[in-house]
Amino acid sequence: MNALQPSGTDHSPRSSRRTFLTRSLYWLAGIASFVMLGRKITVPVSTASALPAELQPGVAELIGGTFLEHAAGLPDPSERASTLKMVLDGARSGVQGLLAEAEALMRAAVADDPQSRTAHAGLARVLQERYRTEGASNLIEEAVSEATTADRIGALNGQVRYGYYIGHTADQLPDRSLFDAYFDEILPEFESYTTLLGYGVGLRLLGDSLAEEVLRSAHELRPRGHSDPAVEVALFLLSQDRVQDALAAVSTPNIGDIEMRSDFVHLVRGVALERLGQVDAAREEYAVYAPKTVGRPVPPELLIEGSDAQRILLPVAGGACAHTGDEAIAKLARIITAEAGSESIGSMRAVGWTVRTRVFRGAPCCGGIQNGGDCVADKYWTVMTQSGQFPYWVEPPSNTARSQADATYLGLIPDPTSGQCVNGTTVSNRCEGYCDPPWYVDGAFQGGPVYFYGGVSSCQGSQFECAAVLGTTCSDGLFPNNCFSRDGPC
Secondary structure (H helix, E strand, C coil): CHHHCCCCCCCCCCCCCCCCCCCCCCCCCCCCCCCCCCCCCCCCCCCCCCCCCCCCCCHHHHHCCCHHHCCCCCCCCCCCHHHHHHHHHHHHHHHCCCHHHHHHHHHHHHHHCCCCHHHHHHHHHHHHHHHHHHCCHHHHHHHHHHHHHHHHHHHCCCCCCCHHHHHCCCCCCCCCHHHHHHHHHHCCCCCCHHHHHHHHHHHHHHCCCCHHHHHHHHHHHCCCCCCHHHHHHHHHHHHCCCHHHHHHHCCCCCCCCCHHHCHHHHHHHHHHHHHCCCHHHHHHHHHHHHHHCCCCCCCHHHCCCCCCHHHHHCCCCCCCCCCCHHHHHHHHHHHHHHHHCCCCHHHHHHHHHHHHHHHHCHHHHCCCCCCCCCCHHHHHHHHHCCCCCCCCCCCCCCHHHHHHHHHHHHCCCCCCCCCECCCCCECCCCCCCCCCCCCCCCCCCCCCEEEEECCCCCCCCCCCCCCCCEEEECCCCCCCCEEEEECCCC
16 A cells, blocks of 8 residues: 555645536535445335344434435444434534534534544534635634544444545645545555545645556546546646546546446547647547536636637526526436445446436325426426435535436436336346437336335335335446335326
8 A cells, every 4th residue: 555655745725626526515415425435325215124223222213214324324333313313403404504503413413422423424514514605724624524533433334435525625625634644544444446536536636646646546446337537537647738648548448438438538538639639539529528518517627728629518508497407417416426426337327217217207106206396407406305315415426427417317328127218219238328319308117216225135025105016227336236116107
């Protein structure tokens, strides 16, 4: 691990915040889900029967139907119900924008149990939201300290979750000492894909030359189809004016066919090609990227001044809907990152299509699912913000999750339980295949996924009122399959 230890180079504070990945932070119910490392995800169920038996008395009943029932947020065996109730109350206050009340509840939870990982993680998120709105550097410093404490506690149970988050705060901290201290402590014992990726992203944001080596190490550990390390390497190389090397980083054979489907790969390739003077080739890459963005503008560091080729990427003006397609996709990408951020492409699709089925089937097909709205984007928003359903408070979503969110929303990929495309065709490789055009934003299928859950050995039985049958879908690389309750006829 010596080659990957922090360089110790002195860096002056950076005033600019990251711009490549979405910076907005939503106050949502996924407090414990900065990022999930190596744990199967569980979607809320109506009883606590599937929860681990070693939870403290009253915890299973307390967290049933909330984000803490997901494996990404599941409390540690030692955490008490009294502490977790304060965390849940704090999360509800935060959702309502009552930050002072939320912070008081999270601090009370930490005081009630200083060894509660969930309480420290919740306090970190409140402090980060205050930093986002107030800009005081002491707030982001305390947030990172609390996240570090949460992972220090989690490490006792063999799990760390917040390296990806801490990496993305590197350029917001007044100096890099907290960033270095976290990875000095965590990396020797937890050299996982997601932790290395977070470390590499932080080094890139700091302009540290070690970023390339660390990100290439993350690339070697990536789950199939994840393009994030290659994109981050290319971004670093572009910042160093190593444009030819940047192009190679996002080209075959360095990345595979599945990773080449990532919209960000095509954007970065286009920028590199245009900077190399290959404008026609750059236009071809931009033309692949543009239809998948739903008006998402080019990140500022990838803009080329005076570029005619990049004009196709200008934002599209919004209509009368309350939310844009891009806002819905960004939120869906956060859900996918929280639920399956370090899992396979098929697992990411499983989460995305669970949302999509709810959007286009919803009530009355499945009791209790809300999907109201005048526009498709508004329907997605309603589904994704229904209380207690999805832990998508993750900053920022991964590039890979964003690509799968794009593809799910736009109808580019099949329902992973059946391989059906909304244009009426069927894809044999339902876990990694893509639908041929035409593509449709509207549509889902009877029998499609409505509740996504895992970590259940047999997938037998169902507590869901709308379940018609149980199905299985794509391997997540950790368990044999993901399980679904499918929607019934209506």
